[in-house]
Amino acid sequence: xxxxxxxxxxxxxxxxxxxxxxxxxxxxxxxxxxxxxxxxxxxxxxxxxxxxxxxxxxxxxxxxxxxxxxxxxxxxxxxxxxxxxxxxxxxxxxxxxxxxxxxxxxxxxxxxxxxxxxxxxxxxxxxxxxxxxxxxxxxxxxxxxxxxxxxxxxxxxxxxxxxxxxxxxxxxxxxxxxxxxxxxxxxxxxxxxxxxxxxxxxxxxxxxxxxxxxxxxxxxxxxxxxxxxxxxxxxxxxxxxxxxxxxxxxxxxxxx
Amino acid sequence: xxxxxxxxxxxxxxxxxxxxxxxxxxxxxxxxxxxxxxxxxxxxxxxxxxxxxxxxxxxxxxxxxx
Numbered sequence: 001x002x003x004x005x006x007x008x009x010x011x012x013x014x015x016x017x018x019x020x021x022x023x024x025x026x027x028x029x030x031x032x033x034x035x036x037x038x039x040x041x042x043x044x045x046x047x048x049x050x051x052x053x054x055x056x057x058x059x060x061x062x063x064x065x066x067x068x069x070x071x072x073x074x075x076x077x078x079x080x081x082x083x084x085x086x087x088x089x090x091x092x093x094x095x096x097x098x099x100x101x102x103x104x105x106x107x108x109x110x111x112x113x114x115x116x117x118x119x120x121x122x123x124x125x126x127x128x129x130x131x132x133x134x135x136x137x138x139x140x141x142x143x144x145x146x147x148x149x150x151x152x153x154x155x156x157x158x159x160x161x162x163x164x165x166x167x168x169x170x171x172x173x174x175x176x177x178x179x180x181x182x183x184x185x186x187x188x189x190x191x192x193x194x195x196x197x198x199x200x201x202x203x204x205x206x207x208x209x210x211x212x213x214x215x216x217x218x219x220x221x222x223x224x225x226x227x228x229x230x231x232x233x234x235x236x237x238x239x240x241x242x243x244x245x246x247x248x249x250x251x252x253x254x255x256x
Numbered sequence: 257x258x259x260x261x262x263x264x265x266x267x268x269x270x271x272x273x274x275x276x277x278x279x280x281x282x283x284x285x286x287x288x289x290x291x292x293x294x295x296x297x298x299x300x301x302x303x304x305x306x307x308x309x310x311x312x313x314x315x316x317x318x319x320x321x322x
Contacts, residue, residue: 019322020320022322023320042322043318043319043320044318044319046318046319047263047315048281053282056284056317057319070322072322082296086290086296087316087318089299090287090289090317157322185322205322207321
């Protein structure tokens with residue numbers, strides 16, 4: 001079954017987007033990327049060390065992958081905008097995962113600064129994929145100013161806590177039926193990914209859950225299945241929840 | 257003259273352009289980007305921009321991230 005999703009005119013067959021951070025080795029990352037089936041990977045923008053020669057990290061990414069640079073580590077709109085511009089110049093891509101952090105301990109997004117940065121970057125022609133708190137009104141504002149998707153968190157970055165507020169995601173899905181919603185951050189295990197997809201997310205972005213697994217490639221495979229399973233479940237329409245039992249076998253006709 | 261590169265103060269004796277500065281640090285132009293005083297400098301302009309005293313330069317590349 002083909003169930004691709006389109007973002008900014010580009011078609012993706014995988015609804016799993018994965019990161020490149022925290023892996024114990026480049027080889028482990030490559031095995032995990034392959035196992036995940038992902039077609040888009042995030043990378044971070046960072047100062048080049050001046051005291052030693054460095055190899056290009058990008059050489060370890062499969063050439064067919066869509067590279068999505070992020071603005072991680074930025075605490076205000078100005079730094080995020082500058083980082084996005086540098087990423088575009090280096091990679092010759094308009095794609096940017098916009099991340100403006102509001103607090104070092106929780107790494108929760110600064111929604112106000114995110115919106116400010118998104119406005120500027122959209123006007124400059126960027127394909128802005130904004131990470132933000134799972135808030136419907138903020139999602140509407142981000143879509144209104146021209147973001148092609150919204151990326152609400154499931155839980156704090158790297159926490160592995162899973163979807164903390166399923167109602168918010170469900171409401172966002174129901175109120176924004178045409179929007180592309182990508183759950184970003186907080187997934188810990190495949191069941192978390194499946195829950196987010198069952199709630200109607202179009203895709204999921206994750207990093208730590210795979211990179212910090214004891215067997216990253218195997219976890220990437222599991223996440224691949226979970227995203228697919230959750231998506232199929234959402235499309236299938238779940239049975240209603242009932243407080244009491246409903247027999248699966250005929251009640252009448254049992255021997256007496 | 258003194259310039260600030262990636263937050264580090266560096267002494268530069270002679271007049272050089274941005275391309276020459278990057279060569280000095282053995283940085284290949286591929287997949288690196290440069291910002292001069294908070295404005296991105298296009299690769300095609302690296303040869304024509306001369307470094308000045310007190311310039312603030314940021315040179316970035318890519319690392320693993322989520």
